Amino acid sequence: MTALPALWMPILVSAVAVFIVSSIMHMVLPWHRDEYPPLPDEDGVMDALRPMKIPPGDYMVPRAGSMKDYASPAFAEKLAQGPVMVLTVLPNGPMNMSRSLGMWFVYVLVVSVLAAYLTGAAVAAGTDYLVVFRLAGTVAFIGYSVALWQMVIWYNRSVRTTVKATIDGLLYGLVTAGVFGWLWP
DSSP states (O other): OOOGGGGHHHHHHHHHHHHHHHHHHHHTSSTTTTSSOOOTTHHHHHHHHGGGOOOSEEEEESOOSSHHHHTSHHHHHHHHHSOOEEEEEOOSSSOOHHHHHHHHHHHHHHHHHHHHHHHHHHSOTTOOHHHHHHHHHHHHHHHHHGGGHHHHHHHOOOHHHHHHHHHHHHHHHHHHHHHHHHHOO
């Protein structure tokens, strides 16, 4: 067993490394640029929705109020006529990238702490690089990727987008694994 405080260096370095790699993947490479195509008649859709002043949040359209409503012919007709969608409404104005990047770094740091905790609980200081690499990388990959697939299962999120995000998570897991193997006490 390796105590968590002894792992502060691989935690911090792996978090910074993953943050840098993810920034390059999202801001420099074209890997994610085509994931969210515009709606047909985007301006018309925005013009139609704007007067409704929909507050930021997640919505399902149409949405039944109960299981009884869900089974009703009227709700079945709404589903048949469409559109059927899960909609996330963001606040108006430019995105606050500083806030998002800050929250992303905290998330990356949490994944690194969890990888350190589980790897440290399983192996001692001085453990072989490959053993540390496999365990830390697996934990980090799970932290970055596995839960993404719930959105495909339950909300029909694009499989292509989710595969790309899973590949990102694999890369982040490998970066975390490499740093942990390299800096393991």
